[in-house]
Amino acid sequence: MPTSILKDKSRFDLNYYDESKTANAFHSHFEYEVYYFHKGSCTYLIGDKIYTLSPGDVILMNGLTLHRPRVLNKEEYVRSTIHFDPEFFKKMLSGMSMECLLQPFMVLNSCRLHLNAEQKEEFEAALKRMDEFNNEKTEISTYRFQLAFVELLTILYAFTKEAMENQHKAEDTSDQADHVQQVISFIESHYMEDLSLERLEQELHFSKYYLSKIFKKVTGFTVFHYVYHRRINQAKIVFLLGPSSRVTDVSFNVGFKHPAHFSRVFKKLTGVSPEQYKKSIYS
DNA sequence: GCTATGGGTCCAATTCTTCC
């Protein structure tokens, strides 16, 4: 039974042992995220990385990086997620001289950790303890919930030192995933330019038919759906950081040739027009 | 690798917003 109780929406959110099927949507947010994969079958895309998850995998994310799980409907999918405001915890941890606990999120940005049996047991116990405090609705339990999270960050800090040394062992090595990885890396560097399947074919030396098919197979997205999500996500970041940014300028800067097309895609993916989105941020 | 087709591209028209 999943629980999702916010102690303070702007600071902290635990969603423990969630078995519900996800919408598989690409998204980003200002919070940092800890994602723990309990069981099932899932491929996770973060920025230009693709991870085929195994039970006991942890993903640490700077939420601004575009990310999404890819889950097949018939497959089991159980995970726990924690979203937290980095600024709030930076202040809190600096008071205890423990700011370094946020380093894995800043240094590694977005990464996957394979936990061994012992680490898995320790991590799951810490998660469970957080959930127990989360379910008690008292003032004291709120404090213990936050302290349990600090303990979890401490465990992750210890795990990531080893993970950084062994990072190269954790990469997905199947041929198709590797080829899609190359496509995504290329898109990450060139999404603001004029892209076509033919250009990808020339740059990466794969048939456009092959690229189109394996991309859909591995990511669940067509190549251009991915490009649009990447561009719109970038546009949202630009709007958030620059209140005076003009829709037309942003549309050209993120790679759209026509503001009209940008406007249409933006509305399709976010539900509101770029102008409405800007207003919603600063109203 | 080919091909039918649905969706993307892009120009033109319309609507909205801001400034005077």
Place this chain on the structure above:
DNA sequence: GGAAGAATTGGACCCATAGC
């Protein structure tokens, strides 16, 4: 209220995708 510029929508054509 009118003008100018920005944003959005309409629609024809073209290309990327998915099925073979």
